[in-house]
């Protein structure tokens with residue numbers, strides 16, 4: 001395999017603090033807190049799955065939080081964001097309501113999709129999250145349609161699709177790149193290149209590890225960034241989204257990252273492929289997007305250990321309370337399937 005990602009895919013690199021010069025302190029705090037909230041929410045989900053309290057599978061994105069958090073700072077509520085099977089972070093970066101996520105994953109009527117969807121069918125349109133589905137690449141063309149609609153409606157809204165390196169192996173993604181370009185749709189293709197699709201490393205699936213080559217093929221301007229550096233993600237996305245809002249057409253952002261857990265559920269030592277060693281996982285944990293931002297802010301005097309301790313403590317309590325509440329919440333009534341899933345109209 002041709003290795004065009006070079007250092008970005010080497011887990012022993014980029015483990016230090018990140019560059020935050022010129023960044024607004026309150027924005028950095030907001031991004032740090034958002035990443036911690038997503039991490040802790042997913043850790044609670046991991047525990048719920050381990051204890052068999054959650055019935056369906058959960059795909060956790062611990063280690064990848066900087067991507068959704070960095071991008072979402074430049075989004076507005078009327079934008080149209082689409083995810084897939086690993087989308088807790090995509091939703092929580094827009095709406096940090098972990099209680100509604102817990103309720104959804106537990107199948108309760110108070111959840112984001114009224115308990116009818118679970119972890120892989122999330123929906124929060126009022127906050128810009130148009131939906132996620134388990135079908136890999138299943139939402140990408142829908143996102144392009146939503147972006148085209150935003151343009152036709154004369155708004156400055158944009159479409160966003162989070163796409164894995166594995167999803168790019170679905171033909172519809174390439175049709176979507178082409179259509180977005182030919183229509184100059186305000187569409188941001190976010191490639192979360194975590195080097196794996198289920199248990200298979202990218203070297204076993206593709207001749208080249210850099211997904212941005214497909215942007216070149218479709219003449220879509222693109223950027224390739226360290227996905228574990230939230231400031232780098234923020235800056236790249238801000239520039240691209242500003243261009244899209246002023247009618248400059250689609251953009252592609254490739255973020256190189258890694259997931260800490262295995263493909264599905266709470267263990268990191270199952271479904272590992274030949275290339276995923278426990279050493280790699282430890283090295284990638286040292287490239288933790290949260291620890292790197294926290295270290296930079298601590299040394300710049302923008303954040304203190306006491307502040308971090310107090311924030312973590314308060315959040316742990318809120319998460320524990322939300323989990324207990326969601327556990328006690330009711331399941332949907334049987335009639336909910338006709339109200340929200342199947343049409344009650346018999347043709």
Ligand SMILES: Cc1ncc(C[n+]2csc(CCOP(=O)(O)OP(=O)(O)O)c2C)c(N)n1
Pocket residue numbers: 085086134135136137163164165166167168194196197198263
């Ligand atoms: C159309 C389709 N094919 C296969 C699967 C099984 N599947 C679920 S996730 C996944 C891997 C996806 O990899 P990637 O897009 O890189 O996302 P990641 O899991 O790394 O976040 C596969 C093959 C599926 N859900 N849908």
Ligand SMILES: [Mg+2]
Pocket residue numbers: 164165166192193194195196197198
């Ligand atoms: Mg992947």
